[in-house]
Amino acid sequence: MSRAAGKASLVYRPIRNLVVAEFIEEIRLAARALAEFGVHLFNPTIRLGVTGLSRAGKTVFITALVHGLVRGGRFPVFEALATGRIARAYLAPQADDAVSRFDYENHINALVDKRSWPTSTRQISELRLVIEYQSLSGYQHTLTLDIVDYPGEWLLDLPLLTKTYEIWASESLRLSRQRPRADLAKDWHAHLATLDPEGMEDEQQALTAARLFTEYLRACRDNNYAISLLPPGRFLMPGDLANTPALTFTPLELSTEGPPPAGSLWAMMRRRYESYRSVVVRPFFRDHFARLDRQIVLVDTLAAINAGPDALLDLEQELGQVLDCFQTGRKTILSALLRPRIDRILLAATKADHLHHTSHDRLETILKHLTQRATAQAELAGAQVDVVALAAIRATREAMVRRGRQELPCVLGVPIAGETIAGEIFDGETEAAIFPGDLPDDPTDLLRSDNRFHGSVTFPQNADFRFLRVRPPVLEFTEKGVPALPHIRLDRALQFLIGDRLV
């Protein structure tokens, strides 16, 4: 399919599914896009979405990026800063009054003053940064960068917008019967077998089924099986919606296609699924997702590698779904005409500082391999996609450590107080040498069920060090004597995400 044909089909495809409520929604979306278009004409703005599943490294990434821009970090590959064209970058009041402000000051204090990682964040938050720069032709300009931090779990709810309850229920059940999830779904499946979808609706049955379903989702997440394949994402991060009917439903085993009998358990579940879509998913799409220009998706690829081939296959599917969301990102005809959809997507394998630099390119290759099909699709839809292995904050240094006759490429870091390796409990002050092992040259090695990388780290005492959490580093000084946070390839990420808008 040609590029132009791909675009046209993406714009028109959703129209077929429109119902009146969605049509009104589309008009609202288009009206806002029009208003923003006018504002951005005079005040160039990029809305950068930063997402990833929980603990992927979103907060650390944004904090390091902002610190580097505001204080002038060591970013040789970020051309505008490296060549001195950025006069200054500063924080400004954010535009959206109803969204929490990203708590930059507290996060940076934790990282720099206490050398501890920021606490987990569960909500969407935003931060506005204004960059004053000189264009390549010598004129002074301003670029406003709105950074939006949102949980990847929310993003992965977007496919629900195009699925009926019945389709979602049958897909979720099919997935839950596959290895390795089937074991975790046992209690929930047993309860479902006792329910009659066409029988009378019953709140207690709904509560128990939703609880068991949520426990199953949680078990999948805790075991590193891609939770993203299992929306609704808000079940595990309910916030204000905890215990509401909008979060008290579950897939049911249905033997017919519907419609459900009035007053039945099935009708009740279907109604609540609809509420979830209108209370949770649509507002997220309308108020946040549809307004993004650029996107970085942070992926804790190392965690999946360490969890083994099943988790990697899950991750592959999960990333395919993520990229699908971006393809259909800007759905409305008007908004698609007025503003481009997300036109750059960066997939980033985070925490690369857990590896020796000899493995950084391999980590990138692995993520590229996992996303190659999905990337080709997104590119067809007009988005530019890149992949990088990075550490927003490099918490380790490298050294060769002699072990008997062998010299091993190690990383050195200060394990967080209480971390243990082979019975040794760290005090949070002592540095340790960690041999992280090598990633294979060929990514397909990792997907084989006999992959030997999993658990193959052997130094010392056969302990697995890849998950040893180390404390954030002390600040380094740049050539200009400016204190900066060390990083790996954060500048490359910035160049891809905003470099073209600073020329």
Ligand SMILES: Nc1nc2c(ncn2[C@@H]2O[C@H](COP(=O)(O)OP(=O)(O)OP(=O)(O)O)[C@@H](O)[C@H]2O)c(=O)[nH]1
């Ligand atoms: N070594 C290293 N660890 C990192 C880096 N980025 C994140 N981490 C680790 O990953 C943890 C999670 O990072 P966050 O930035 O809080 O992740 P998040 O995606 O915002 O997580 P939630 O707010 O819980 O969704 C941190 O506490 C660190 O232990 C990095 O660049 N290097």
Ligand SMILES: [Mg+2]
């Ligand atoms: Mg966070």
